Amino acid sequence: MGFQTYSHKVQYYETDQMGIVHHSNYIRWFEEARIDMLEQMGMGYSRMEQQGIIIPVLSVRCEYRSMTRFGETVEIIPLLRKYNGVRMNIEYTIVDRDTGELRCVGESTHCFLTKDGKPVSLKREYLTMDDMFRSNLPEE
Template sequence: MKNELKPYIHVAQYYETDQMKIIHHSNYIRWFEEARIDFLDQVGANYAKLEANGIVSPVLTVEAQYKSMVRYGDSVYVLPEIESYNGVKLSLAYRVIDVATGELRTTGKSQHCFLNEAGRPVSLKKVQPSVHESFEKYRAHIFSI
């Protein structure tokens, strides 16, 4: 099943550009979020289902390192990979790679935790064992493009 994961592709939109006619830096964080939600869906940890079961996953930290520019109309892969997971916290690393050239454009990381409706940390191993198993299964998954 690991080979069934599809990379997330984003086409840079005109409204995402800045005065220099490149993608504004804040949009990469949005792309990370889009790719994270897509990744969660693909591995069996659908975010809407988690919320329906009383579990939320706020962002604790997020960062991006810009290597080269993305411009309007460029297509990029946004590839999330599990960097660490302990049942309560999930850290993802991201690579943004130009579809046409294969050039690395941006890297980043985000860290999330899992909370119940009262805002208390929960262990997915205890409250959502199937989601926990999915994260364990895909812990070492690296996208091939």
């Protein structure tokens, strides 16, 4: 399944003195797109947290390809790349909405925990969630 892209209009406070987006904001945009992707799947953060599951970030990688400036709008394209019931990897592609120019690519890795911090296997304990994630993996 493909997800709808997530749009973000660059705000002034996200830029540095040169009017270029500060590098840390791309990671925030990954999170915005990830939350939107999970909601599109029917597994939004609030729903998962109501069921006692949290999804911490284990790692994040970001490669900057071109500069983004104040006032531009970017499209963030998330892709659930890997999922095994315990961990997942999401890839992100950020492009300028108007020109299509590639701004950034990246990836985040997550695990599933109970609210008290214990690892949980969705495929063993939360079958509906597991099915939702598996049905959104790209076909190989």
